[in-house]
Amino acid sequence: EHCRHKIFNADWTIDGVKQPKSLFKMIKNTFEQTPDYVLSAYKDNAAVMVGSEAGRFFPTPDGREYQYHHEPIHVLMKVETHNHPTAISPYPGAATGSGGEIRDEGATGVGSKPKAGLVGFSVSNLRIPGFVQPWESDFGKPERIVTALDIMLEGPLGGAAFNNEFGRPAINGYFRTYEEKVHSHNGEEVRGYHKPIMIAGGLGNIRAEHVQKGDLPVGAKLVVLGGPAMNIGLGGGAASSMASGQSNEDLDFASVQRENPEIERRCQEVIDRCWQLGQDNPIVFIHDVGAGGLSNAFPELVNDGGVGGKFELRNVPNDEPGMSPLQIWCNESQERYVMAIPADKMPVFEAICKRERAPYAVVGEATAEQHLTLSDSYFGNTPIDLPLNVLLGKAPKMHREVQSLKAPAKPLDRTDISIADAAERLLRLPTIAEKTFLVTIGDRTVTGLVARDQMVGPWQVPVANCGVTAASYDTYHGEAMAMGERTPVALLDFAASARLAVAEAITNIAATDIGDLNRIKLSANWMAAAGHPGEDAGLYAAVKAVGEELCPALKVTIPVGKDSMSMKTRWQQDGEDKAVTAPMSLIITAFARVEDIRKTVTPQLRTDKGASSLLLIDLGQGANRLGGSCLAQVYKQLGDQPADLDSPQLLINFFNAMQQLTREQKLLAYHDRSDGGLFVTLAEMAFAGKAGIAADISALGSDALAALFSEELGAVLQVADSELAYVQQVLATHNLADLSHVVGKVEQSDRFVISQQGTVVFNDSRSRLRTDWAETT
Secondary structure: OOOOOOOOOOEEEEOOEEOOOOHHHHHHHHHHHOOOOEEEOOOOOOEEEEEEEEEEEEEOOOOOOEEEEEEEEEEEEEEEEOHHHHHHOHHHHHHHHHHHHHHHHHOOOOOOEEEEEEEEEEEOOOOOOOOOOOOOOOOOOOOOOOOHHHHHHHHHHHHHHHHHHHOOOEEEEEEEEOEEEEEEOOEEEEEEOOOOEEEEEEEEEEEHHHOOOOOOOOOOEEEEEEOOEOOOOOOHHHHOOOOEOOOOHHHHHHOOOOOOHHHHHHHHHHHHHHHHOHHHOOOOEEEEOOOOOHHHHHHHHHHHOOOEEEEEHHHOOEOOOOOOHHHHHHOOOOOEEEEEEOHHHHHHHHHHHHHHOOOEEEEEEEEOOOEEEEEEOOOOEEEEEEEHHHHHOOOOOOEEEEOOOOOOOOOOOOOOOOHHHHHHHHHHOOOOOOOHHHHOOOOOOOOOOEEEOOEEOOOOEEOOOOEEEEOOOOOOOEEEEEEEOOHHHHHOOHHHHHHHHHHHHHHHHOOOOOOOHHHOEEEEEEEOEOOOOOHHHHHHHHHHHHHHHHHHHHOOEEEEEEEEOEOEEEEEEOOEEEEEEOOOEEEEEEEEEEOOHHHOOOOOOOOOOOOEEEEEEEOOOOOOOOEOOHHHHHOOOOOOOEOOOOOHHHHHHHHHHHHHHHHOOOOOEEEEOOOOHHHHHHHHHHHHHOOEEEEEOHHHOOOHHHHHHOOOOEEEEEEEHHHHHHHHHHHHHOOOHHHEEEEEEEEOOOEEEEEEOOEEEEEEEHHHHHHHHHHOO
């Protein structure tokens, strides 16, 4: 499943009705409808989109003098997951997740360069000793996996360390905790992330002439570049394709890989030297070694190149001579790439490897017949001798016959919920609480090309909406990436959860100078517990909502993504069968080329620009639905009606308005509304600017709790009073006048006051709220 994506390519019958398309076909539909600016999709290790023209800074191949090379700098993007190993052993699990994604970027086309990364986590309740929160119940866990707290203490360090030690900054991410006994589609059951989500993604750059893989000539040398084979990471792809707890415990531990960022950097230096040769690049085909080790990488390499291969097992660099042939061929030792080099280019390639001290070995040769032969000189036999199509031919198509289930809607019980208590709980919910502990563990300035990282303003508060990099050192063009996810909503409405994820990624990136909406490309990472009652039909509904409806309406393409279909943990405790099942989870990452990186607007409220007002643009159109929200979560509830994007046109209008205001530099601050609703949006803006807020929510209806904590889409803008009339005129031009409300004033004070119809409904100091927000970190 991990490698062949059988579920995403399956035929579907839902409630007795045959469905016209597979999941993958519906995602590809976004590219068929809007191929604009996409140079490579669905066929390589990462997707590529059109970038900017600027001077790439690297040494000339002959004189080895650094200089600018003016050319198109195209953007590659990739987002991976490494959920299974992170549950077993978080540090190496997250580190090798980041490492594998970096290799995917480097192995795109015929060689490219990773630039900036992102890391994300979804886990069950942390239950921090001495700081257990009122909504955090303990449902137990199997012995073989670590606690959510251990994942968050070790996993982020692994991801940050690998990124930094390789030489890449991690400048974006997300973090969510969820574990709750809820009445969902399948009755009352525990939903949560005992099997965590560990997201590793990033963007890089590639030369125009290297975007497509080359022709793989017969007789080309088949090379493995990187570290030696070791008896680690055996069966990782297979183990990650099962529900946690279905496989043998020893297999689980054997399947975790180990990281070695230094070797990966050396390999990347070799790849850099190769692509810097331009037309003389010796690499004609390249793949990274991931799931299944060489047993998967070499057959894929020759199969994709339209040839066969003859390999010698004992040519594989090996640090554990006691390994069996199976272990040598199938281990997932990290930091390896496989590539095809024409025989006459081998001297150039060998000289580069020696210069960079990067280990490599010629393991085989391309053959005209599409046949795979692996000989073993030690035992004098041939462990593998079979036609390639036996391994990689079309497998029989899976057919999934499933039933859809509807979640029983139980309205939120609000009897004991006050605004003050809700605010305190929400500011301590890890999803919302300060993320400094996830940010300061890494150097975010590596490369010297980072224009916008997570930390905002003079007090370095981690509330940035997106990460931005410069295309090169001689330009203000660049690239941006932002994330969106709203997974608990899927427990009520699968399609709404998917729409919110796409929309949130767009509202996160909207105050960056991008231009047209079709410039944005998305990575979609789909996680579900396939086979769990109601989940398969729900996954289909979610993919359809995004692939067939929302993205074509927005003219936004999904050229890259990944699926993980075994998001369930089962175990026995005191003779009782237990299970924790993750919600259907869509994690969206938006990537875009940026026209001018200096114009990015941050959430930092400015108190040095004269009198100013706060404008809420409410894309929820006053619905203020609370189902599946963080407010419901901190009171151990789910609610009934979740937030949703009811009209794609509203989002298009919103994005176009933000682009105009960003380009004209009419906004002092911008922050999208998501987890925790308007209250948290205002609080984070105040924290970033050390500003006071006098808010008035009279225009948002009579229900103060819903107005403050509903997670409908939208954003808060800080606008100078002198520009307010003009900004409102621009919003009216984009048909947003009825959805725009002045909700307060910015002050140079420590006050955080919210009133409604002349009555104060919340009054506290910003600094005390900041303390609540910082406690988790």
